[in-house]
Every structure is written in C-alpha cells, then in structure tokens.
Amino acid sequence: MARKEFGPQPWLFPNPTVLVGTVIDGKPNFATFAGCGIAGDKPPTISIAVHRQRYTLKGIRQNKEFSVVIPSVNLIKEADYCGLVSGVRSDKVRDCGFTVFYGTLKSAPLIEQCPVNLECTLLKRFDVGVHDLVIGKIVQTYVSEECLTDGKPDIMKIKPIVFSMGSVPRYNAVGEYLGQGYHIGKELKK
Ligand SMILES: Cc1cc2nc3c(=O)[nH]c(=O)nc-3n(C[C@H](O)[C@H](O)[C@H](O)COP(=O)(O)O)c2cc1C
Structure with a gap:
C-alpha cells in the first residue's frame, strides 16, 4: 500500500468531542476538548490536554475540580461554539442555553441537556509543550436514564459527537455496530 508521510501529527482517528466545565471567579464555563482520553481504570481517571492560554486552565488551577461532559449530536452547534469563543469575553452557558447543575463537587458544573456528565478532582498536571496534560480523578458519573439499555x-442512545482532524476538522456521528467487545476476536483463537 502506498503511503504519504505527514511528519509527527497528533492524529488519532477518532477523537471524542467533550465539554470541559470549570468554575472561574465564581462563574461556570465550558470549553470544547478533543484532546481527552481515559488515563486509567483503578482509580477511574481521565486526561485532558489543556493549552496554557485556555481560560479553562484558570478554573482548574483555582478550584482543582472540573467536569467532563459528553454532548449528543443534537448539540453540535453548541459544542462547536464552546470551542470557538473564550469564556473570558462570553457567557457560554447563557449563549448555549445550558441548564447547569451540580453533583457532589462545588466547582465541577454539569449540563442537564447532556447525557453523560463526569465529575473530576485534579489528580496531576504535566507540562507537555504548549499544553498542560491534566489528569482528573472521576468521583461521580451521571448518565441520563433514557440513554440506558438494561x-x-x-x-447508540448517547449519540456522542466524533471529532477528527485531517484534511478538514470534522464532526461525525457514531456508525454501525460491528460486534461485541472482548468477544468477537475469540473466533481467531486456535
Ligand atoms: C473540536 C474542538 C476541539 C478542541 N480541543 C481542544 C483541546 O483538546 N485542548 C485545548 O486546549 N483546546 C481545544 N479546543 C479549543 C478550545 O475549545 C477553545 O480555545 C475555547 O475557546 C477555550 O475556551 P475557554 O477560553 O473558555 O477555556 C478545541 C476546539 C474545538 C472546536
């Protein structure tokens, strides 16, 4: 297969599209992140790559708490908007019509309209070039009842937004079901 080299690129196909919630100077703010992943399982931890200029980082530094919220495809415009403007100059909660609620933490704002909300406390922060790699310990997980099966x-009910870089940054929906995880590969076992 012929291949083209692109040099070092942070291209994972796909990335999630999440909203990171913080409270900054007493006000909730949300910013869009695609640089987000599972850091570990025990304890459940999540990583976010936060550019040092992000207003969001101020909130994480102030309170050592944040949220990771998964919007559904119906909130695609709001999700993009939160990545286009900064909370320094705008009230994104108001502009997007988000209904904010709080769980166990005082400074990890959650969004009523989103099906999955994770509350995190700051575990560690690493310097990675222009970004801080922030590791959060997940202290509570909220999933809307209508997005549960058994x-x-x-x-397929959560309907997360898939993000990818490449020729043009783009959003996609989740595609077809392929098979059961930790199971379908058993067919190749000798
Ligand atoms: C799809 C998408 C993904 C993004 N991913 C990241 C990311 O992983 N890390 C980051 O620092 N900024 C990311 N951004 C940019 C921030 O969301 C953007 O700068 C935002 O305005 C920051 O808001 P704040 O200043 O209120 O923190 C992304 C933007 C979009 C649209």
Whole structure:
C-alpha cells in the first residue's frame, strides 16, 4: 500500500468531542476538548490536554475540580461554539442555553441537556509543550436514564459527537455496530 508521510501529527482517528466545565471567579464555563482520553481504570481517571492560554486552565488551577461532559449530536452547534469563543469575553452557558447543575463537587458544573456528565478532582498536571496534560480523578458519573439499555449506558442512545482532524476538522456521528467487545476476536483463537 502506498503511503504519504505527514511528519509527527497528533492524529488519532477518532477523537471524542467533550465539554470541559470549570468554575472561574465564581462563574461556570465550558470549553470544547478533543484532546481527552481515559488515563486509567483503578482509580477511574481521565486526561485532558489543556493549552496554557485556555481560560479553562484558570478554573482548574483555582478550584482543582472540573467536569467532563459528553454532548449528543443534537448539540453540535453548541459544542462547536464552546470551542470557538473564550469564556473570558462570553457567557457560554447563557449563549448555549445550558441548564447547569451540580453533583457532589462545588466547582465541577454539569449540563442537564447532556447525557453523560463526569465529575473530576485534579489528580496531576504535566507540562507537555504548549499544553498542560491534566489528569482528573472521576468521583461521580451521571448518565441520563433514557440513554440506558438494561440499566447500562448505550452509545447508540448517547449519540456522542466524533471529532477528527485531517484534511478538514470534522464532526461525525457514531456508525454501525460491528460486534461485541472482548468477544468477537475469540473466533481467531486456535
Ligand atoms: C473540536 C474542538 C476541539 C478542541 N480541543 C481542544 C483541546 O483538546 N485542548 C485545548 O486546549 N483546546 C481545544 N479546543 C479549543 C478550545 O475549545 C477553545 O480555545 C475555547 O475557546 C477555550 O475556551 P475557554 O477560553 O473558555 O477555556 C478545541 C476546539 C474545538 C472546536
């Protein structure tokens, strides 16, 4: 297969599209992040790559708490908007019509309209070039009842927004079901 080299690129196909919530100077703010992943399982931890200029970083530094919120495809414009403007100059909660609620933490704002909300406390912060890699310890997970099947989260009901870089940054919906995880590969076992 012929291949083209692009040099070092942070291209993972796909990335999630999440909203990171913070409270900054007493006000909730949300910013869009695609640089987000699972850091570990025990304890459940999540990583976000936060550019040092982000207003969001101020909130994480102030309170050592933040949220990771998964919007559904119906909030695609709001999700993009939160990545286009900074909370320094705008009230994104008001502009997007988000209904904010709080769980166990005082400074990790959550969004009523979003199906999955994670509350995190700051575990560690690493300097990675122009970004801070922020590791959050997940202290509570909220999933909307209507996004459950047999009492468990169902990605086809959550309808997350898939983000990818490449020729043009783009959003996609989740595609077709391929098979059961930790199971379908058993067919290749000798
Ligand atoms: C799809 C998308 C993904 C983004 N991913 C990141 C990211 O991983 N890290 C980051 O620092 N900024 C990311 N941004 C940019 C921030 O969301 C943007 O600068 C935002 O205005 C920051 O808001 P704030 O200043 O209120 O913190 C992304 C933007 C978009 C649209």
